Amino acid sequence: MAGVSLQCGDCGTLLKSVEEAQEHAELTKHTNFSESTEPVLNLVCTSCGKPCRSKTESNLHTKRTGHAEFVDKTSEATAPISLEAPKVSDDVAMGEAGDSSSSGQQEEMVVPEVDQKLLEELEAMGFPKGRATRALHYSGNASLEAAVNWVVEHENDPDIDEMPLVPASAKKSEASKPSLTPEEIKKKQQELRERARKKKEEEEKIKEREREKERIRVGRELLEAKRIEEENERKRLLLLRKAEKEEERKALEKVRQKMEEDKAERRRKLGLPPEDPSTTVKRSAPVVEEKKSSLPVRPATKAEQMRECLRSLKQNHKDDDAKVKTAFNTLLTFAKNVATNPNEEKFRKIRLTNAAFQDRVGKLKGGIEFLELCGFEKLDGGEFLFLPREKVDIAVLNTAGSELNSAINNPFFGVL
Known part of the structure; x- marks a missing residue:
């Protein structure tokens, strides 16, 4: 079977003609195309006449408009594809003749009319012309906000940057809505700015609450750390004082032992026998009592x-x-x-x-x-x-x- 469409090898999009392939290449920078025996779907909405090139596009149309009935005219529009690009110098009459000869095979597809002011605003915001035109067409030319929302919802669509096409017969029914007046545009812009401002204020409030919670948590941690440090310092001082008292006791014990050793050394040099501890205690007791009895006791002040x-x-x-x-x-x-x-x-x-x-x-x-x-x-x-x-x-x-x-x-x- 001869090829009836061109398929992009990079994204898989089916294209009806060489012109569409060239336009697709300019928008997406894709260069890998090949003939395909799979025809491009032509599902026409019975309610508004809008053509859909894929099941995904028809599902999105149903979701947005509620139109659920489509007529499959794929076989009517299917024809072997010509791989020769049209020459720029072709005579207008030849083009008209070609159009008249092919009109019996498939309906002419044209770019839908959209609000030019909204289109210029979208292009000024950085959106490609194809994407902006598609967004305005499928959002019904309602407003700038509706078009932006449509772009956000469909930014992952493979044909997002392709120029939309509608049948010439449905062009009048798909005519764009009356454009907004400058006052209405300003009002819409003001509403968008006010909404963005309120959203930013809410985010700032949430961030401030989080910062306050963090400050409270850090303050508690600092207080707890200070309390633990003071408790450790108190314990350290108690241990230090205990160690000092123990050192003092050991020093006094060494002095007492030294005095005992000196006393024993003096007795040895004098030729006296070593002193009996029990005798020393018995003999020294009366002396101590005599000293106590002889000295006056001063009362505590x-x-x-x-x-x-x-x-x-x-x-x-x-x-x-x-x-x-x-x-x-x-x-x-x-x-x-x-x-x-x-x-x-x-x-x-x-x-x-x-x-x-x-x-x-x-x-x-x-x-x-x-x-x-x-x-x-x-x-x-x-x-x-x-x-x-x-x-x-x-x-x-x-x-x-x-x-x-x-x-x-x-x-x-x-x-x-």
Whole structure:
């Protein structure tokens, strides 16, 4: 069977003539063509007369217009293809005669009329003329937006850049719709710009929310890292202090051993027998008692008692530095308020059952004892701590403040 069409070897498109093959090559840069015995389909819509060259094109036409009935006129238009390109110098009359002779075989196909203003706008946007004409034709010349949407939906079609053709008889029925006025074009353009602006604003809002979430997450991670670093630093200081105490103990033990060795060496040089440890203890005990009985014992001062009370409080709660620091600051506030306003009874009376007082001072061993050293006394069966006005001693309160400041500001207080 003779060839009835030309097939593009690059994309598989079937073409009716050499002219179509040349136009296809100019649009797509495809150069591999061969004869084919498969005819180009000619499915004509019974509703509007639009020809469709493939099943895909007819399906798209049905989807857009709802027209589902087509007449297959492929056999009527099928004829052996001529591989000779028409000469430019052919006489017009010869062309007309050829047209009249071939009109009995197939209907003349022409380029559909489209809105020239919309076509110029699409070409200005960078679309090829064939693609722009096809988009306007199949979108019904409705608007620039409809044409662009059609291009987006069909950008993967193999014949997207081919110039559309319609039967000459259907050209009038396929005439383009009246073109839009300049005011309508401006309105459409403004709507497109407004829609793009709103879309951009929505995207910016979404990005801003994501950035805010990221900032919150990073902030939490930084706080957690800081807390872990502070906890590790606290543990490191405790281990360091423990190691220092152990070194000090070992140093004292070495000094004691050295003294024992020197003492033994002196006895050996003097010719004395080695000292019996049990005898040394029994003999030295009365001497120590005699020394103790002969020396006066100095009573602990108020400041020493307060310092020992605070040291005991910290030692009893050494695993919770925050609670110890809160207790010290609360005791300092009590002492400062009484020293500053000794005539105000509200500063000299503390309810022991108060939940805040119990949480900060009352439950900690040594807290109430420190207040008693400042002069406070228990009243009403132990319900209140009260400091009588006549027993307010500013010097004692100042001493308490000094000891508390030292305990708060000295990181090694109560450790050694």
